[in-house]
Amino acid sequence: MTIRILVADDQHLVRAGFRMVLSAESDMEVVAEAADGASALSLARETRPDVCLVDIRMPPPDGLEVTRRLAGGGLPGAPKVVVVTTFDLDEYVYTALSNGASGFLLKDAGPALLTEAVRAAVRGDAMVAPQITLRLLQHFTKARRRGTHEPADPLTDREEEVIQGIARGLTNPEIAAELYIAPSTVKTHLGSVQAKLGLRNRVEVAAWAFRTGRAE
Numbered sequence: 001m002t003i004r005i006l007v008a009d010d011q012h013l014v015r016a017g018f019r020m021v022l023s024a025e026s027d028m029e030v031v032a033e034a035a036d037g038a039s040a041l042s043l044a045r046e047t048r049p050d051v052c053l054v055d056i057r058m059p060p061p062d063g064l065e066v067t068r069r070l071a072g073g074g075l076p077g078a079p080k081v082v083v084v085t086t087f088d089l090d091e092y093v094y095t096a097l098s099n100g101a102s103g104f105l106l107k108d109a110g111p112a113l114l115t116e117a118v119r120a121a122v123r124g125d126a127m128v129a130p131q132i133t134l135r136l137l138q139h140f141t142k143a144r145r146r147g148t149h150e151p152a153d154p155l156t157d158r159e160e161e162v163i164q165g166i167a168r169g170l171t172n173p174e175i176a177a178e179l180y181i182a183p184s185t186v187k188t189h190l191g192s193v194q195a196k197l198g199l200r201n202r203v204e205v206a207a208w209a210f211r212t213g214r215a216e
């Protein structure tokens with residue numbers, strides 16, 4: 001399967017660099033480029049990309065609002081959004097993830113992390129730049145936010161094990177190997193966990209695990 005990608009950034013050189021990196025991958029194709037938020041939304045509707053790489057600071061609407069409009073509703077067939085920006089301000093990270101982003105990277109992350117973030121988004125995973133992850137989880141651990149309560153539909157023992165693996169930063173195949181189950185089974189359990197907790201992605205699941213004392 002070829003992953004169809006839209007790149008939205010107001011800097012031409014950045015768009016060109018991303019296109020060069022992504023087009024070098026045999027399973028990726030850049031189908032559209034946008035220099036502002038309005039164009040990004042319009043082109044996303046026209047080209048139906050699988051993943052949108054979105055900068056935050058663009059002519060309006062900004063990348064955070066673009067993320068909310070494209071991915072915030074959780075509708076079937078909606079593109080995954082990975083925010084790629086120069087700025088790692090906490091408020092940007094929290095807002096982007098809350099608005100439905102499937103990843104948050106800095107522009108100096110490098111080609112390997114960029115392409116892996118795209119593939120992770122397509123798999124239904126979420127990738128956050130390593131230098132941000134610990135700070136993010138520490139914040140969620142201290143903050144009292146909605147969703148810290150136990151779900152009305154109790155988690156199963158296997159779901160608890162999957163949550164703990166996610167909190168440790170393990171991928172689905174790594175969790176599967178540790179629990180002696182298939183990666184597809186891990187994905188099924190993760191989907192069930194997200195539905196019970198009302199969470200969008202594995203980053204939010206990891207944060208919930210920290211807030212509820214399931215991870216340290």
